[in-house]
Amino acid sequence: MTEEPRKAVRASDADREAVARQLAAAAGEGRISTGELRTRLAQVYESHTYGDLERLVEDLPEIGLSRARTVPEHTIPETLHLTAALHDVHRRGRWAVPPRIRASAGRGSVHLDFTEAVIEHDEVVVDARPNWRNVEIIVPEGYRVSTEEAVPGAGDVHDLTSAEPRRDAPRIHIVSRPGLGEIVVRHPRPGRRWSVRTLAARRRARRTDR
Structure with a gap:
């Protein structure tokens, strides 16, 4: 030809x-x-x-x-390095996921959206480093999520996933080092999307009401 x-x-x-x-x-x-x-x-x-x-x-x-x-x-x-030095960094849409991701949040936040991602391995390790700002991880319903090795620092680790995991679904294994920012794991939501900043605002409002 x-x-x-x-x-x-x-x-x-x-x-x-x-x-x-x-x-x-x-x-x-x-x-x-x-x-x-x-x-x-x-x-x-x-x-x-x-x-x-x-x-x-x-x-x-x-x-x-x-x-x-x-x-x-x-x-x-083997490892995808994402560093939000000054501005937010996003991974979303259709993207090929490596076995390991190091997400470092500096002056910007890191947002990992696995909703349409192509994952060809059983487990993805996310090394989340919320040094200053936040690391947000969005997973489809049914994904297995592990946060046992995510160590909170000044900020918290929020696992907001609730759906029953599927046995054949990939496992997102989150490890972390203490930092000033937060780690939030959630499902994609139709309509309004709750961001890390929204969660922080809600938390501040609750403290004010006390």
Whole structure:
């Protein structure tokens, strides 16, 4: 098949997932920024043909879908480092999740939304570090959540999940170091979304009423 007709061939879900893994690996190596990864992943899942996908990885070492399709699972970085030094950092929508995430909240908060995330392992370890601000983790109903190793500091650890966990669901294992900020784990809610700031405001209101 010549190059041009090949680019017009319709891509499969497996093709899109392979390119998503390649982009995640590139971000883990520092080849593309967090913002670029988020933008390209959004485009990956809107792509229809090989040509659409190849354009998203043509500036990376493994160029083109033909090679991206053979990228093994272990090319997803073992640890994703997210640092909100000055501004909030978000991971949401469709994104490839590595086995371990280190989320460090500086002057900004870190928000991890697993609602539409692609998780291919039984357990994801979230090393939450609410140094100054907060780490918020959103999980779908049915996910298993473990906060036993999340050590509270000046701020608290809030596990607001309530749904009965499914045996076949991924386990989000949260570990932490004490900090000034808080860790909040919750389910996505329709309509109004309660943020960490909202929880803090409610807490302050209760203290005032006492």
